[in-house]
Amino acid sequence: MVQAAVADDVFYALSNTTRRKVLEQLAAGPATVSELAAPFDMKLPSFVQHLSVLERSRLVKSKKAGRVRTYELAPERFKVAEDWLSARRREWEARLDSFDAYILHLKETRAK
Numbered sequence: 001m002v003q004a005a006v007a008d009d010v011f012y013a014l015s016n017t018t019r020r021k022v023l024e025q026l027a028a029g030p031a032t033v034s035e036l037a038a039p040f041d042m043k044l045p046s047f048v049q050h051l052s053v054l055e056r057s058r059l060v061k062s063k064k065a066g067r068v069r070t071y072e073l074a075p076e077r078f079k080v081a082e083d084w085l086s087a088r089r090r091e092w093e094a095r096l097d098s099f100d101a102y103i104l105h106l107k108e109t110r111a112k
Helices: 002-014 017-026 033-037 044-056 075-111
Strands: 060-065 068-073
Touching: 002 017, 002 044, 002 075, 017 033, 017 044, 017 060, 017 068, 033 044, 033 068, 044 060, 044 068
Parallel strands: none
Antiparallel strands: 060 068
């Protein structure tokens, strides 16, 4: 149950285009709030809310030096999404393999 809540937080954070773009920016390296907000046409308080969602989900972490807050990726948390997606992939591959075997069996049966 706890793992499901963690996955919910991560997928909620990833569900928004602005937050995904911030994560893409941070993939290039740490950046300040001002640097991250620059490409977006929104007020700073609204933008900071996006950063808060990312930080609560632990996809990013921040440090404050004086008046400047710098954000960076926390790549270990992306494993939650990767693991969930991998499990779904395995399930669907197994289902499709089973379906393929069934179709082959039908073809063999009809050929006899």
